[in-house]
Amino acid sequence: MPEPVDILLTHAHLFTMQGEGVGYVSDGAVAIRGDSIAAVGSSDVLVNNWSAKETIDASGHVLLPGLIDAHMHTAWAIARGVAQDISQWMQLGLAPFARHLLPAMALAGTRLNILEALRAGTTTMGDYATPYEGWADIFEEYGVRAVLTPTINALPRSGMAGLRIGELYPFDEAEGDRSIQAAVAFAREWHNAAAGRITVMYGPQGADMLDRAQLLHVKRLASADGLRIHMHVAQGDREIDQMLKRYGKRTPDYLEQIGYLDEQLLAVHLTEASEEEAAMIAHSGASMVLCSGSIGIIDGIVPPAHHFRASGGLVALGSDQAAGNNCNNIFNEMKLTALFNKIKHRDPTVMPAWEVLRMATIEGARAIGLGDTVGSLEIGKQADLILVDLRSPQLTPVLNRPIRNIVPNLVYAASGQEVALVMVAGRILLRAGCVLTVDEELVRAQAQEAAEELSAAVARDPIHHQLALMDAMDRGWL
Amino acid sequence: MPEPVDILLTHAHLFTMQGEGVGYVSDGAVAIRGDSIAAVGSSDVLVNNWSAKETIDASGHVLLPGLIDAHMHTAWAIARGVAQDISQWMQLGLAPFARHLLPAMALAGTRLNILEALRAGTTTMGDYATPYEGWADIFEEYGVRAVLTPTINALPRSGMAGLRIGELYPFDEAEGDRSIQAAVAFAREWHNAAAGRITVMYGPQGADMLDRAQLLHVKRLASADGLRIHMHVAQGDREIDQMLKRYGKRTPDYLEQIGYLDEQLLAVHLTEASEEEAAMIAHSGASMVLCSGSIGIIDGIVPPAHHFRASGGLVALGSDQAAGNNCNNIFNEMKLTALFNKIKHRDPTVMPAWEVLRMATIEGARAIGLGDTVGSLEIGKQADLILVDLRSPQLTPVLNRPIRNIVPNLVYAASGQEVALVMVAGRILLRAGCVLTVDEELVRAQAQEAAEELSAAVARDPIHHQLALMDAMDRGWL
Numbered sequence: 001m002p003e004p005v006d007i008l009l010t011h012a013h014l015f016t017m018q019g020e021g022v023g024y025v026s027d028g029a030v031a032i033r034g035d036s037i038a039a040v041g042s043s044d045v046l047v048n049n050w051s052a053k054e055t056i057d058a059s060g061h062v063l064l065p066g067l068i069d070a071h072m073h074t075a076w077a078i079a080r081g082v083a084q085d086i087s088q089w090m091q092l093g094l095a096p097f098a099r100h101l102l103p104a105m106a107l108a109g110t111r112l113n114i115l116e117a118l119r120a121g122t123t124t125m126g127d128y129a130t131p132y133e134g135w136a137d138i139f140e141e142y143g144v145r146a147v148l149t150p151t152i153n154a155l156p157r158s159g160m161a162g163l164r165i166g167e168l169y170p171f172d173e174a175e176g177d178r179s180i181q182a183a184v185a186f187a188r189e190w191h192n193a194a195a196g197r198i199t200v201m202y203g204p205q206g207a208d209m210l211d212r213a214q215l216l217h218v219k220r221l222a223s224a225d226g227l228r229i230h231m232h233v234a235q236g237d238r239e240i241d242q243m244l245k246r247y248g249k250r251t252p253d254y255l256e257q258i259g260y261l262d263e264q265l266l267a268v269h270l271t272e273a274s275e276e277e278a279a280m281i282a283h284s285g286a287s288m289v290l291c292s293g294s295i296g297i298i299d300g301i302v303p304p305a306h307h308f309r310a311s312g313g314l315v316a317l318g319s320d321q322a323a324g325n326n327c328n329n330i331f332n333e334m335k336l337t338a339l340f341n342k343i344k345h346r347d348p349t350v351m352p353a354w355e356v357l358r359m360a361t362i363e364g365a366r367a368i369g370l371g372d373t374v375g376s377l378e379i380g381k382q383a384d385l386i387l388v389d390l391r392s393p394q395l396t397p398v399l400n401r402p403i404r405n406i407v408p409n410l411v412y413a414a415s416g417q418e419v420a421l422v423m424v425a426g427r428i429l430l431r432a433g434c435v436l437t438v439d440e441e442l443v444r445a446q447a448q449e450a451a452e453e454l455s456a457a458v459a460r461d462p463i464h465h466q467l468a469l470m471d472a473m474d475r476g477w478l
Numbered sequence: 479m480p481e482p483v484d485i486l487l488t489h490a491h492l493f494t495m496q497g498e499g500v501g502y503v504s505d506g507a508v509a510i511r512g513d514s515i516a517a518v519g520s521s522d523v524l525v526n527n528w529s530a531k532e533t534i535d536a537s538g539h540v541l542l543p544g545l546i547d548a549h550m551h552t553a554w555a556i557a558r559g560v561a562q563d564i565s566q567w568m569q570l571g572l573a574p575f576a577r578h579l580l581p582a583m584a585l586a587g588t589r590l591n592i593l594e595a596l597r598a599g600t601t602t603m604g605d606y607a608t609p610y611e612g613w614a615d616i617f618e619e620y621g622v623r624a625v626l627t628p629t630i631n632a633l634p635r636s637g638m639a640g641l642r643i644g645e646l647y648p649f650d651e652a653e654g655d656r657s658i659q660a661a662v663a664f665a666r667e668w669h670n671a672a673a674g675r676i677t678v679m680y681g682p683q684g685a686d687m688l689d690r691a692q693l694l695h696v697k698r699l700a701s702a703d704g705l706r707i708h709m710h711v712a713q714g715d716r717e718i719d720q721m722l723k724r725y726g727k728r729t730p731d732y733l734e735q736i737g738y739l740d741e742q743l744l745a746v747h748l749t750e751a752s753e754e755e756a757a758m759i760a761h762s763g764a765s766m767v768l769c770s771g772s773i774g775i776i777d778g779i780v781p782p783a784h785h786f787r788a789s790g791g792l793v794a795l796g797s798d799q800a801a802g803n804n805c806n807n808i809f810n811e812m813k814l815t816a817l818f819n820k821i822k823h824r825d826p827t828v829m830p831a832w833e834v835l836r837m838a839t840i841e842g843a844r845a846i847g848l849g850d851t852v853g854s855l856e857i858g859k860q861a862d863l864i865l866v867d868l869r870s871p872q873l874t875p876v877l878n879r880p881i882r883n884i885v886p887n888l889v890y891a892a893s894g895q896e897v898a899l900v901m902v903a904g905r906i907l908l909r910a911g912c913v914l915t916v917d918e919e920l921v922r923a924q925a926q927e928a929a930e931e932l933s934a935a936v937a938r939d940p941i942h943h944q945l946a947l948m949d950a951m952d953r954g955w956l
Contacts, residue, residue, distance in 0.1 A: 021954030080875065081883030084890060085816075085830030116871040293817075297890065300820035300828070326890035327872045336817065338563075339771075342778035343818060350778070352563030354955040393594035394805045396922050397558065397929030402942040404956040405559030412562060412775060412804035415893030444874050451875030464880040476499030477832040478882040 005031040006426065008052035010043045012063035012387065013398070013406055017362045017376040022354050022407055026400065028063060032383040035195065035425035040377050060391050061420060062406060065376055066123025066384035067330040068364035070147070071268050071289040071318025074127050075101070077116065078109030078451050080322035086468035089298045094323055096464050100457035103132035108450035110135060111443045113328050114142050117319070118435060120329040120416030121386040123424045124365070124374060126318065128203055128230060131186055140194040143429050143437045145384060147368055148190060149203035149230040150183045152176070152218060154210035168245055169209065176214040180221070187225060197425055201230040201266065207251050208242035212258055222264055228369050233267035233281070236299070240272050252277040261286055266368060268318065270303045271295050278304035282313025287367035290359070292336040293327070294320030302344040305337070306351060316364035317356070330360050331416035338411055353411035387421040388414065483509040484904065486530035488521045490541035490865065491876070491884055495840045495854040500832050500885055504878065506541060510861040513673065513903035518855050538869050539898060540884060543855055544601025544862035545808040546842035549746050549767040549796025552605050553579070555594065556587030556929050558800035564946035567776045572801055574942050578935035581610035586928035588613065589921045591806050592620050595797070596913060598807040598894030599864040601902045602843070602852060604796065606681055606708060609664055618672040621907045621915045623862060625846055626668060627681035627708040628661045630654070630696060632688035646723055647687065654692045658699070665703060675903055679708040679744065685729050686720035690736055700742055706847050711745040711759070714777070718750050730755040739764055744846060746796065748781045749773050756782035760791025765845035768837070770814040771805070772798030780822040783815070784829060794842035808838050809894035816889055831889035865899040866892065
């Protein structure tokens, strides 16, 4: 007598990501009951054992855990593509836009960015932002899984406009306290909200942006509340310069000294970390987020993720923000991660396709503390999964032996636009190319309108003459 | 009184690629009569001056010259994705498939590959192959522009299976003569065929694959026939090793010595060329094809294209082959080229978006000798152009001032699947997501069938145990 389930996906090229590899099952199936996975296996077994309200024939498709993007700044989709190909990205590219970004614009950017990521198969989104009205709600409305980190720093709210490059940032202790308290309140409201789909981390913005006492305060709060710490670490030469001037130590040594390096830490970027520093952080049990596209475009650097993994650390992928990286797409990050690391090490065997696929799924889930919840297709885990249509020309042919070519093609040939279905917690959010939970046309129209307002405000502000790209505009290059 | 034209494209974000930049015209239009461009300019002017049989409203789209892929091996789409993440790609990845590739399989691969490239906006395809039945015809049937290069080498037809790694290849002079004569006959039949859409180059496979006398014979033929020479140059350490053993010189010095370095030469790859060698080749007037994705995956190397350009050389982009690069998509090559070179030089200002867009259009056209025909939208040039839909989430928002973000987003956020219309020589080949000149479903089905035959033949041949990826198969990584 077959047992009842809600949805049965059948006849897929199934990659469970169980075990040490990719867990391939030819003609595979997954049964979903409520928000969870009830069964995983071969289609003939599942069709016999389970009776589904709806059966979806996934022939010609890959069935994969939903992808995990561990580090985003979704609001910045509102300024996609305004600051590439320049030095001093933050100061000469982003800052003039940042000073005119209103909460409604940030929200329009977040709406757009979730849409983009969802269409490319991202089901878990790790967003980092100074909270604005509606920020967390919009993830709930879309139905995606989110790990939200409200910004904590002690930088003066008045900004740092008068500061010379290389001058120490002033710390405003009251502002630090305020952002810590706001983060605690946010966590109380949103951690494990939306039936558990939303969780929260504490996010000191960087070791250079608040003092030791406040960093340690955050650490104690995180321990008490059982939350992870999501922090930019060694993210640029600017940060390292501040740390050396203030403490005489580079960031990794400083964090080690104050007791910040342990399993609680999710260290983002490590752009400026040496291989030895990466190994030290990995050995501590901390995890890393690698943002290949963003750091490639902004800095021309490949962070030491290969050494981090070789030292036993877990690495998740992140797309960062579209004002720098231009797109928030984990297919893009998988490909760039594999290729950048081959080039860095001048070795085509470094970071093979299956490793970056694990970083985008089960390894990424473990890195952000959701390894028991998502990242692989296993009985009892949340039903977060995607179908990828293999019938696109760029994914044809599909071969199984002597070499199965599906994983290399997912990483090196797919763009994410082949994603045909997205499910989070048992609910179908995208099907047949359409997002079901929002009005896509409205999201795009509102984003366009808000972006034009932002651009107009920047254009009215004489500061825009400082934008590094004004020269390219003048020369007719853009 | 408006003059008659066939097609008028209006209200586009027009990038003519005229001049030194990208030639942007807001609310731009292009008028097409027959196979050529009759007018380019602002929509209001063109709408008043020209009366079109068909007017296409290109609002919300970019209008751009068709993209140029200067180096492909289209047949190899039939083995997409079977040889990534390994060392010795040629011997331990491709060779077992190469020995079982039948002409019908090659043709099915070519059909698939043209489909993929066309859908991603490539209008000029530079294919390199040992001719097989139907090879040139299929480009004519699709209606795309092609630059075809039949292989010339003096390697024994019996293959080089018994050869130890590092042993000098034997030269078979008769085979060299045969391939030269076949190339001459092919050029007589196909150069300037299909109303000029098909042109031919002579293709010595590499300086290590035929002797000096035959290389010079090809050079004389190319001069006499007014054809270019399309040759792999310094494409791997294997080639450099052969050249040093046989002649005591690396490839660039040898080519310089025998008089091969001049405007006639299109030098592909330069994987192993030093920056000095790249500069020497560029100074000679020769052009380069840069295959970023392919060389990144196969070798983990970024060729010295930045120095080649800095030395005054023209660089075209190439996607090489899908058995190594997995996809044949110039959007992919633009992005990887910009990013790889930033990383190689640890400088985010290297190879900005507008430069790689020029490499994919006007600079690429000049590099392959078609600079007077295609590559920019100018009166009298062939009407090879594409529309890119900017309404995709990953290309939203569209901003014009103070910073126009369209070119950075085309390079860093687009995947090629946003291409909505493709025209070659005034004929629309793709519209509303559908290729009009072939049955896409049939092309994919035939490719799948032929690929399965090829895979089965490899699986039956004990040589497949030598495939480097068999270990990954055994471990469950694929």
